[in-house]
Amino acid sequence: MEHLLTFEHVAVRLGQTPVLHGLITEVSAGDVIGLSGPNGSGKSTLLRAAATLIRPTEGKGTVLGADMATAGPQTRSQIGMLAHEPAVYGELTLLENLEFVARITGRPVARARELLDAVGLKAAANRRANHASHGMARRTDIARLVLTEPKLVLLDEATAGLDEAAVELIATVIERTTNAGGAVILVTHDAAYLDSVTNRRWHLSDGTITEATA
Amino acid sequence: MSFWGQVRELVKKDLRTEGRSGEVFLVTIPFGVLALFLIPLALPNDQDLLRSIGGGMFWVVLLLFGMTLTFRHSESGAQRMLIAMLGVDPVARFAARVISSTALLLAFSAILVPTVVVLYQPVAPPGWPQLSLVVLLVCLGLAAIGGLAGEVTAGLQNRTVLAPLLVAPLSVPLLVPAAQAANSLSSEGSILVPALITLFTVLGVIVIGVLTARSLEEASR
Numbered sequence: 483m484e485h486l487l488t489f490e491h492v493a494v495r496l497g498q499t500p501v502l503h504g505l506i507t508e509v510s511a512g513d514v515i516g517l518s519g520p521n522g523s524g525k526s527t528l529l530r531a532a533a534t535l536i537r538p539t540e541g542k543g544t545v546l547g548a549d550m551a552t553a554g555p556q557t558r559s560q561i562g563m564l565a566h567e568p569a570v571y572g573e574l575t576l577l578e579n580l581e582f583v584a585r586i587t588g589r590p591v592a593r594a595r596e597l598l599d600a601v602g603l604k605a606a607a608n609r610r611a612n613h614a615s616h617g618m619a620r621r622t623d624i625a626r627l628v629l630t631e632p633k634l635v636l637l638d639e640a641t642a643g644l645d646e647a648a649v650e651l652i653a654t655v656i657e658r659t660t661n662a663g664g665a666v667i668l669v670t671h672d673a674a675y676l677d678s679v680t681n682r683r684w685h686l687s688d689g690t691i692t693e694a695t696a
Numbered sequence: 697m698s699f700w701g702q703v704r705e706l707v708k709k710d711l712r713t714e715g716r717s718g719e720v721f722l723v724t725i726p727f728g729v730l731a732l733f734l735i736p737l738a739l740p741n742d743q744d745l746l747r748s749i750g751g752g753m754f755w756v757v758l759l760l761f762g763m764t765l766t767f768r769h770s771e772s773g774a775q776r777m778l779i780a781m782l783g784v785d786p787v788a789r790f791a792a793r794v795i796s797s798t799a800l801l802l803a804f805s806a807i808l809v810p811t812v813v814v815l816y817q818p819v820a821p822p823g824w825p826q827l828s829l830v831v832l833l834v835c836l837g838l839a840a841i842g843g844l845a846g847e848v849t850a851g852l853q854n855r856t857v858l859a860p861l862l863v864a865p866l867s868v869p870l871l872v873p874a875a876q877a878a879n880s881l882s883s884e885g886s887i888l889v890p891a892l893i894t895l896f897t898v899l900g901v902i903v904i905g906v907l908t909a910r911s912l913e914e915a916s917r
Contacts, residue, residue: 559783
């Protein structure tokens with residue numbers, strides 16, 4: 483089986499600070515990996531490396547078949563990521579934010595409104611993002627993941643501060659991704675949520691991963 | 697989506713964002729116009745002097761206030777990440793930034809020119825419509841320099857201090873020939889040489905911006 487993500491002795495430094503080292507692992511289709519570890523252990527850095535937003539400083543990694551050291555926009559467009567802060571433009575409405583994503587990724591613009599309805603934002607679609615709540619902006623982010631259908635989904639504390647319905651939406655994204663042959667890596671401090679949605683566990687400590695049974 | 701399709705969508709998003717935030721039209725432009733008012737207030741009885749410095753004041757205000765316009769709206773880390781994760785070509789991002797800034801600078805110039813004419817009453821040199829070409833080139837060049845400085849300083853905490861320090865000296869090769877073009881017309885000369893110098897400066901900055909867009913975008917993540 484071809485792996486969606488591989489790390490072979492990967493190390494990552496941020497400036498002069500070593501954050502990750504000796505990472506050896508892989509992610510296959512259908513994997514839903516719960517990533518845990520203490521604050522500052524490098525969980526977000528690992529996700530950013532998997533998203534090719536930062537490059538390995540040592541070792542070799544691949545993501546969706548591309549070399550992590552050189553992967554460009556084409557590879558990145560097949561990876562979906564939710565970071566701590568919702569990725570929306572404050573001066574645009576929630577609908578305009580999603581329509582912008584649809585246009586720039588070549589998806590049907592009409593899907594934007596359908597997906598906002600699906601994530602419970604029908605009434606707030608024309609509200610500017612900087613007048614929307616964190617939860618609404620996050621739901622727009624979730625709709626973006628459904629719209630762009632990434633093969634690899636990276637969720638960094640994506641459930642923080644969300645109500646139950648929104649958390650359920652993220653579970654739906656995870657299910658859709660794995661059913662379509664993709665994989666998900668999920669960082670959360672909610673142990674119960676990890677238990678309910680993941681089938682593999684990574685624990686990050688001292689800059690390296692240990693695999694645990696989910 | 698094609699490269700130019702990405703550019704088009706980014707320009708639309710940028711101008712729409714600007715239209716709603718009003719940062720340029722409600723802050724930068726009124727302060728630029730106010731700056732033009734200050735000199736006639738300080739020299740109320742010296743119309744000859746005002747007439748002679750009117751053209752220069754236009755370029756100075758365009759540079760100083762246009763500079764702040766070109767690195768308006770620093771994108772948040774999340775927004776920069778979004779654009780990267782959507783697979784947008786960093787060169788398209790740079791191009792879009794240059795185009796939207798040029799459009800805003802031209803709008804700024806369109807307000808500055810009549811203000812200078814009313815307040816300073818400069819003598820229009822023969823062939824003055826040719827200067828619109830030079831204004832266009834300066835706006836394009838200033839937009840490119842601002843876009844480049846914005847990329848170099850993206851994500852830095854002190855970017856609002858650093859960016860002007862980068863833009864101001866880099867703008868000199870644009871403004872000196874632009875001012876010379878007006879002088880050439882006044883002495884019934886040709887603007888060809890200063891216009892060409894401005895053009896090559898603009899092209900040089902754009903080429904540097906295009907060649908460095910990917911590495912600068914990556915360094916700012």
